[in-house]
Amino acid sequence: MKNGLLPVAGCDEAGRGPLAGPVVAAAVILDPERVPRGLDDSKKLPPAAREKLYDAICATAEVAVAVGSCTRIDRDNILQASLWALARAVEALPVRPGLVFVDGCDRIAVSCECRPVIHGDALVASIAAASIVAKVTRDRLMARLGAAYPGYGFERHMGYSVPEHTEALQRLGPTIHHRRSFSPVARAYGDNLDDADLAEDGLPL
Numbered sequence: 447m448k449n450g451l452l453p454v455a456g457c458d459e460a461g462r463g464p465l466a467g468p469v470v471a472a473a474v475i476l477d478p479e480r481v482p483r484g485l486d487d488s489k490k491l492p493p494a495a496r497e498k499l500y501d502a503i504c505a506t507a508e509v510a511v512a513v514g515s516c517t518r519i520d521r522d523n524i525l526q527a528s529l530w531a532l533a534r535a536v537e538a539l540p541v542r543p544g545l546v547f548v549d550g551c552d553r554i555a556v557s558c559e560c561r562p563v564i565h566g567d568a569l570v571a572s573i574a575a576a577s578i579v580a581k582v583t584r585d586r587l588m589a590r591l592g593a594a595y596p597g598y599g600f601e602r603h604m605g606y607s608v609p610e611h612t613e614a615l616q617r618l619g620p621t622i623h624h625r626r627s628f629s630p631v632a633r634a635y636g637d638n639l640d641d642a643d644l645a646e647d648g649l650p651l
Contacts, residue, residue, distance in 0.1 A: 451559060453508075455543035456572025457536055459528045460488070460580035464605030465615075465631050466598070466624045467588050468513045469524065471531035472579035473539050473546070475508040476572050482506065485574040487567040488581035500582040503575045510538035511583055520627040529554050535576075549573050595621050 457473040482502035484495065491499070503509060512534035514527035522530070533554040536546050545559045549566040566573040585604055592601030598614045598621070605611070605623075607630060615624075615634045624631045 451545035453541055453543050454572060455508075455536060455539060455546040456548075456566070456570050456574070456576045457532050457546055457554070458488075458549040458567055458573050458577040458580055459532055460577065460584040461605070462524050462528055463607075464625075465607050465611060465628050466516075466600065466605035466621065467584065467591060468515050469519065469528050469531055470580045470584040470587070471512045471514070471528065471535040472576040472583065473510045473532070473535040473543075474503060474572050474575040474579060475539060475541055475543060476503075476575055477506050480506040481571060482575070485571050485578070487574060488577040490568075491578070493585070496578050496582050499575075499578050503579055507575060508539055508541050509579055510535045510540070511579065512538060516623055516625050519625050523627065524625075525552075547573050549577065591623055595623070 453475045455473050455475045457471060459469055459471040461467060461469040482499055484499060488496055512531045514531035518530065519527040529552055532548060533556050536543065536554065536556045543558050545561065546556055547566055547570045548554055548560060548562050551562050551564055553560045553562055563570055563573065567577040588604045589601040592599065597618055599610045603611050612630065615630065620631050620634045626632055626635060
């Protein structure tokens with residue numbers, strides 16, 4: 447604010463690690479006069495608190511969301527799909543920011559100044575708000591996928607690699623919402639993968 451870089455946005459994503467579902471990015475410009483109390487890294491908040499803060503953020507701030515599909519994740523890898531979604535969320539804000547803080551160590555391709563902040567979701571209020579919006583949005587989406595694809599438990603584990611999900615992959619096979627570039631899913635498809643080629647999250651080792 448002292449440098450005249452207004453407004454300031456924060457952005458973060460949810461869903462880099464799961465085997466299924468998209469990666470969801472959010473960008474938030476908080477109103478300095480109406481910052482919701484209790485903002486924190488979404489992973490540290492219980493679901494009820496996240497939902498309450500989500501409503502407060504959407505009622506008082508400028509918010510935009512973008513989604514990186516499984517197709518994009520498989521084509522570009524999860525890191526590039528995440529950075530693409532983060533940039534799209536910032537560009538979709540109804541107000542153009544003068545500065546955007548992004549969680550992590552990577553810059554994103556936006557038309558304003560960008561500053562990465564490691565552990566930003568615990569240090570910068572607007573990033574914390576974005577992490578909550580992204581997490582709640584993705585959880586709601588995965589709950590809908592859980593209703594559409596019974597037996598996988600998406601509504602409980604949100605697509606992460608837990609025993610319930612691994613068992614469902616073996617029993618039911620992958621859906622169109624699974625990330626084929628992630629080794630457990632590739633194996634469920636019967637793809638021949640060498641562990642030297644892919645890690646569990648689908649990124650090159």
